Amino acid sequence: MPTGVAIRDAREQLFDAAERVLLRDGPSALSSRAVTTEAGCAKGVLHRHFDDFDAFLAELVRDRIARTDGRAAELRDAAGTGTVVGHLTEALTELFGPVAVAIVGLVTSRDELRARLRRTTPAGIPLLTEAAAALASYLAAERELGRIAPDADIDSLAPTLIGSGHLLFADRMGERPEGEAVRRVVAAVMGGVVRE
Template identity: 45%
Template structure:
């Protein structure tokens, strides 16, 4: 419910969006239940009506974000043959970082209970890095069939390199630190220098 007693639709998504704005503005230290609900324009107790506690909220925020990333990555294979391999792979790689990725990761790492819940959900099949890695590999294999990626390339290894690097950058970056995106772009460029954006004769 809103402060005036009017039902709010999409409460969880609204709270997640508000949390990302708080994180981008104030960093992990500024994220509290009150800060999130104030940012969302909701009653102060609303967060606890939908989540067990702040750790549960943080865990669900991370899982929600990875679910969105996995859904986006799942569309990659259908885009084989469009634009260039480097452009498509760069977009997929940068999506893993996102605008608030480092801040969300830092927040989760600062809350061991939330981290444990996230890992538990992934172990039970919630979409995470493995699903994204599988979609990127499938995309590269689709491009390989079109002749835009050499047949000698190990697509699974390339996908692992992209996802592992993004994970490393998320774990080692910090909200106010250097932007890790340029390093990820450089990696993709290095990995795709041997690709051929036209059919192999």
Template identity: 45%
Template sequence: MSPRGVATPNVRERLFAAAERVVERDGPGALTSRAVTTEAGCAKGLLHTHFAGLDAFVAELCLDRFARTAARARALSRLAGQDTVARNLDTVVLALFDAAGPALSGLAMSRAAATQQIREALKGGAPGFNAMEEAITAYLAAEQRLGRVAETVDPSTAALAIVGTAHHLLMTGRPGADDPRPTMTRLVTLLVEGPGLPGRPPAA
């Protein structure tokens, strides 16, 4: 534990990672300021030093994870023409469900103040699902120009279906529910790599 008066390096990420471990291990109901700081091995008041309460902490944690996934989506353009289209998309979409993603989303939805802060931040331009949708649309259009996505696929509609389904599964997931990632993988494959389409590797 960091002693009083000694700065804790990378404090935000340290607290965020600790919160994810608490939620993944013990469920959303176990997330308290003390549980987070205990898990992080730092002073009990550290969370409130850096955040305006637990609701603000939860909101900023969710926004940080959304921003990370949006950044990964924007990086998809560099993967055009490599591997398969579905696997490239999976690297982005499935990241939303890593660690405690669904549980954290459910936690945010159960805290009205956190939900409101997230909505206001997204409305103000914070990267989130809209940014992911735009990046996936641009990526699919690039793959289409390379002949790896069929001309019959509308990139913007496919991106909306992928991101919208991911959002739905995140918002409706419950502890102990089936893993949503296989569903996402099947949907991505169906939308962009139907039987015989160029984005699919040839059969052995």
């Protein structure tokens, strides 16, 4: 793109370009040059909006975490409807979409990125930690409604669901698991605590 031509929503264009590179080539291929080339802009555009490349990546991750907040509220509002296993199966399948799986790989592969994200997510893996909190909130709502055993250890169940889901979906290059496979894992984790 010629110098001096304004780019609308440059941050979002750069974020979308980074996602495309991540999905196509994986975390190791992600660089400022790869992102700006994919976005069709000069490398200086990225540095005009972000202090450095790791600052860009940290904002990308935070932006994608923020996008899940609405879904977390929807999940909590669904308490008392449908089935607990059905809601959790849907939530895990949506959470572990290709972009989220690629972002988790990115976070785990870059030390400086993890260090920056520790400022807002002091423990765990960003995105997964926030997702576990969303599941815990939903499970607490279901427990209040009596659809989950009153002594259910929600603080253990939520991260167990996230870890199990991540193992199912983590193969970036393989086939995504069938819905029934996800449902079986959720049903096994929730085992004796669901009271529907």
